[in-house]
Amino acid sequence: MKVVQAFPYHGVTGVDRYISVxxxxxxxxxxxxxxxxxxxxxSQEAVKHKExxxxxxxxxxxxxxxxxxxxYDPMKDCFADSVTTSKFEHFLDxxxxxxxxxxxxxxxxxxxxxxxxxxxxxxxxTLHDYWSICPRSFLINSDLKLCDGPNLGARCIQCFDSAHQxxxxxxxxxxxxxxxxxxxxxxxxxxxxxxSDAIRNRLLQEGLNDKKVVSIHTSLDSLDRTSLKINHDKNxxxxxxxxxxxxxxxxxxxxxxxxxxxxxxxxxVIYGSIDPLYRPTIEKVMGSIPNVFWKGSYQSNExxxxxxxxxxxxxxxxxxxxxxxxLEALQYHTPVIGSNLGGxxxxxxxxxxxxxxxxxxxxxxxxxxxxxxxxEILTSWSKQIPVLPSVETFCKKVYDYYKATARRRISPGVxxxxxxxxxxxxxxxxxxxxxxxxxxxxxxxxxxxxGARKVAIFGTGHLGLMIYRHLVKRDVKIISFxxxxxxxxxxLIDGIPVTSPTQITDIVGLEMIIIVSDWEIxxxxxxxxxxxxxxxxxxxxx
Numbered sequence: 001m002k003v004v005q006a007f008p009y010h011g012v013t014g015v016d017r018y019i020s021v022x023x024x025x026x027x028x029x030x031x032x033x034x035x036x037x038x039x040x041x042x043s044q045e046a047v048k049h050k051e052x053x054x055x056x057x058x059x060x061x062x063x064x065x066x067x068x069x070x071x072y073d074p075m076k077d078c079f080a081d082s083v084t085t086s087k088f089e090h091f092l093d094x095x096x097x098x099x100x101x102x103x104x105x106x107x108x109x110x111x112x113x114x115x116x117x118x119x120x121x122x123x124x125x126t127l128h129d130y131w132s133i134c135p136r137s138f139l140i141n142s143d144l145k146l147c148d149g150p151n152l153g154a155r156c157i158q159c160f161d162s163a164h165q166x167x168x169x170x171x172x173x174x175x176x177x178x179x180x181x182x183x184x185x186x187x188x189x190x191x192x193x194x195x196s197d198a199i200r201n202r203l204l205q206e207g208l209n210d211k212k213v214v215s216i217h218t219s220l221d222s223l224d225r226t227s228l229k230i231n232h233d234k235n236x237x238x239x240x241x242x243x244x245x246x247x248x249x250x251x252x253x254x255x256x257x258x259x260x261x262x263x264x265x266x267x268x269v270i271y272g273s274i275d276p277l278y279r280p281t282i283e284k285v286m287g288s289i290p291n292v293f294w295k296g297s298y299q300s301n302e303x304x305x306x307x308x309x310x311x312x313x314x315x316x317x318x319x320x321x322x323x324x325x326x327l328e329a330l331q332y333h334t335p336v337i338g339s340n341l342g343g344x345x346x347x348x349x350x351x352x353x354x355x356x357x358x359x360x361x362x363x364x365x366x367x368x369x370x371x372x373x374x375x376e377i378l379t380s381w382s383k384q385i386p387v388l389p390s391v392e393t394f395c396k397k398v399y400d401y402y403k404a405t406a407r408r409r410i411s412p413g414v415x416x417x418x419x420x421x422x423x424x425x426x427x428x429x430x431x432x433x434x435x436x437x438x439x440x441x442x443x444x445x446x447x448x449x450x451g452a453r454k455v456a457i458f459g460t461g462h463l464g465l466m467i468y469r470h471l472v473k474r475d476v477k478i479i480s481f482x483x484x485x486x487x488x489x490x491x492l493i494d495g496i497p498v499t500s501p502t503q504i505t506d507i508v509g510l511e512m513i514i515i516v517s518d519w520e521i522x523x524x525x526x527x528x529x530x531x532x533x534x535x536x537x538x539x540x541x542x
Contacts, residue, residue, distance in 0.1 A: 002034045002095065003402060004121075006112075007103035008066060009041040014324050015103055015128055018195070018218055020052075025395025027056060034058070036095060040084075040108050042066045060095075062087045066107045072160050074135065074153075074177035078184075080109025088112050092119045098406040099124060106131050110184045117188040120412045122405040125185060126193045129321065132181050133206055135159070135174075138248055138319035146319070146341075146358075149205075153178030182206060190405040193398070196322040196343025214401070217346070219394040220327045236265030237372050240310030240334075242298075242325050245274040245282055249323075250316035250339070250359070252285060257316075257364040259289045263372050266291060271306055273297040307332035311378050312371060317341060318359050330388060335381035337367050351384040426520050429540035436463070439539055440470060443514065446542065447476060452512040452535070456480040458527075459517035460488055460498060467516055467539070468493075480507045484523070501526065510534050 003026065005019050023035050036058045041047050044061040064084045069076075080088065092100075092115070100116045101124040102108070117123050131137040135156055139147045142159040150156055153175040161170065185192055185208060192213045194200040200215040239258065245251050251270065258268045268291065274282055286292050298306060307313075313329040315338035322343025329336050330352070338344045339358035348355060356363040371377060429435040447455070455476055457464050460483045468478050481498040483489070491498045499507065504527075513536045515523050520538040527536050 001030065001032070001099065001402065001406060002036070002097045004036045004038050004095070004097045004100040005103055006038040006100055006108070007040070008107040009039050009047045010066075010107075017324060018126075018128065019103055021218070021220070021391060022395055022398060023052075023057060025391050026399055027054065028392065029395060029399050036060055036097065038062065038091065038100075040064055040066070060091060062091070064107070072135070074156075074173040077106070077110065077135065077177055078180040079111045080115075084109065085112065085115060088115055089119070092116060092121060097121055098409070099402045101126060101402075104128060104131070105181075106137070110181050113184050114188040117190075118412065120409060122402075122409040123189050124191045124193060124401065124405060125189045126195070127199050127203070128195050130199065130202065132185060133178060133202070135177070138321065139202075140248060140319045144247065144318065150178055182208065186212070190408065191401055193401070197346055198320055198322070198342045202320075216394065216397050216401075217343075217389070218322075218324065218327065219389045219391055220324075220331045221388065221391050236263065236267060237375055237378070238267045238269060238309060238311045239368065240306070240313050241268070241270045241316075242272060242306065242310075242313065242328075243323065244272045245270070245278060247275070247278050247281075248317065248319045250318045252281060253316040253318070253359060253361055253364065254314050255282070255285045255289060255292065257361050257368055258292065259285070260361070260365050261368050261372065264291070266368075266372055268292045269309060270294045271296070271298045303328055304332060307334045310334055311375075312337060312381075314364070315339060315344060316358075316364065317344070322347065327388065330385050333382050333385050335378055335385070337364075337371075349386070352381040352386070424521065424541060426538060426541040435540070439542065440467065443537065443539065443542055444471070444474060446537070447471075447512070450512075450535075453477055454479050454509045454511045456482055456499075456504070456507060456510055456513045458482040458501075458513055458515040458523055460485075460493065461517065463539075464516040465493070467514070479510065482513065484526075501530070504530070504532060504534070512537065514539060 005023065007015060007019065019037070026033055026035060034056050038060050039047055040062050042063065042065070044063060047061070062084060064081070099122045102113060103126050105113070105125070113123055113125065129137045130139045133150050134147065136159055141147050147155070154171055156174040156178070157171050189212065192203070192208065194203065194213060194215045195218055197215045200213050203213055204210050239254070241251050241254055243249055254268070270293070273296065286294060307329060311334070313325070313334055313336045315323055315326060315336060317323065317339050320342030326336050326338065326344065326347045336348050336353040338348055338353070338355060340355040341358045345355055354367050356367055447453070453476055455471065455478055457468055457478060460481050464481070472478060478496055481493055481496060482501055482504065483498050484501060486500070488498045489500050504510070504513070511534070513527065513534055515536065516539045517523055520540050524536065524538055524541070
């Protein structure tokens with residue numbers, strides 16, 4: 001089975017770690033599986049160092065525009081541009097995968113999901129957050145308050161435009177975004193995997209098919225520890241925060257609670273890099289509190305030492321998410337207290353941790369006071385941390401769904417293209433109605449490119465007259481009509497003469513002839529035999 005993991009590259013994120021865990025497990029489960037990581041990125045050079053050397057893991061890249069924009073267009077989330085779409089189609093035609101798993105759709109264009117489906121590839125979408133219904137991904141608004149919901153997209157404009165009132169034309173792109181993405185998930189995804197029950201439940205509230213949406217919880221293997229966590233300092237507790245310091249992760253909440261705790265024997269250690277915009281706030285708060293130690297960024301191979309230092313991990317996020325760091329803490333037998341949002345309650349049981357209301361400093365403070373007053377609770381929690389479901393179990397669930405969706409795939413019909421060599425370009429015009437608008441745009445662009453503004457139209461039928469009126473409105477001067485019918489010679493159409501082909505050389509200033517006739521090929525041969533010094537294009541064959 002050939003599986004594609006498709007995702008945008010936004011640096012080393014939880015999605016990247018999820019993919020690494022999943023790919024490693026899939027390779028162990030199936031000795032014949034082939035995995036292609038299809039990475040959408042601004043520059044291939046930025047992600048080369050992330051490649052893993054394995055004979056059955058391959059990397060392909062599609063470079064696309066993923067930079068910051070001065071304005072937000074909701075339709076960009078829906079539709080991949082033509083260049084990206086063409087590259088993606090070429091990739092699918094070349095690799096012919098059995099399954100493609102879109103691990104995130106931001107910066108890709110959700111229309112690529114439909115492209116894969118219509119190529120006959122089984123499509124799986126993994127939702128790690130709420131981006132499909134929330135352009136900000138986290139269901140928190142621009143004021144950092146929890147959003148009640150997108151209201152079919154009508155509420156989303158409030159996060160991008162501070163005006164108190166919005167007219168319908170401003171709201172509609174957000175409504176269209178919501179409708180297109182939810183429709184694409186419903187109609188073009190064979191399976192939707194959510195990493196938490198919370199995300200699944202939210203999607204079901206938005207009307208997605210409950211039979212198509214499954215939650216598969218990520219896992220990390222439990223470690224064989226010779227000793228359980230105990231309190232490192234009998235005279236105090238070491239609280240810990242691990243992860244990038246971003247405002248939605250709530251480290252300021254933890255810092256304020258720790259300040260109010262005011263326990264000279266307790267410590268707070270913080271690991272992670274700081275968002276530059278958030279740094280002044282964090283440094284101001286941190287600087288006034290004793291026993292707070294910011295250790296900076298860290299590597300995954302340092303986690304064991306970090307969790308040996310920490311007695312209890314605090315996850316004070318203010319948005320619904322399911323941080324992988326909770327599993328990492330449990331993996332190292334470190335209890336966790338966290339916000340009661342998103343998938344966090346699914347990860348923290350009362351036997352080995354506690355929950356508090358998101359953003360509620362007082363509730364967090366009470367928990368911290370309880371822990372410092374009765375530190376033995378940490379030993380009890382640590383002993384009751386369950387054995388985590390194995391990575392193999394997690395990967396096996398995903399693998400089984402891959403196989404099931406691949407079995408149901410319906411390959412599209414195939415028409416070999418050999419016969420096309422027998423046809424001329426005008427033969428593509430057998431369906432006139434869709435062909436005409438496409439050709440008129442191409443011819444307009446050509447006239448503009450070559451600077452031809454004085455044109456003759458060969459053909460005085462209904463379509464020829466329509467094109468004449470269209471071009472005149474675009475500042476193209478039609479100086480003559482040409483026709484093979486002698487009955488029409490010397491007639492005037494809107495004051496413009498109809499000329500015999502034999503008189504073309506007498507037309508002064510002529511810069512181009514456009515043939516608009518079902519007899520295009522015959523007329524083209526006729527004019528070529530006359531060896532004119534004027535460019536000639538056929539409306540259908542150009």
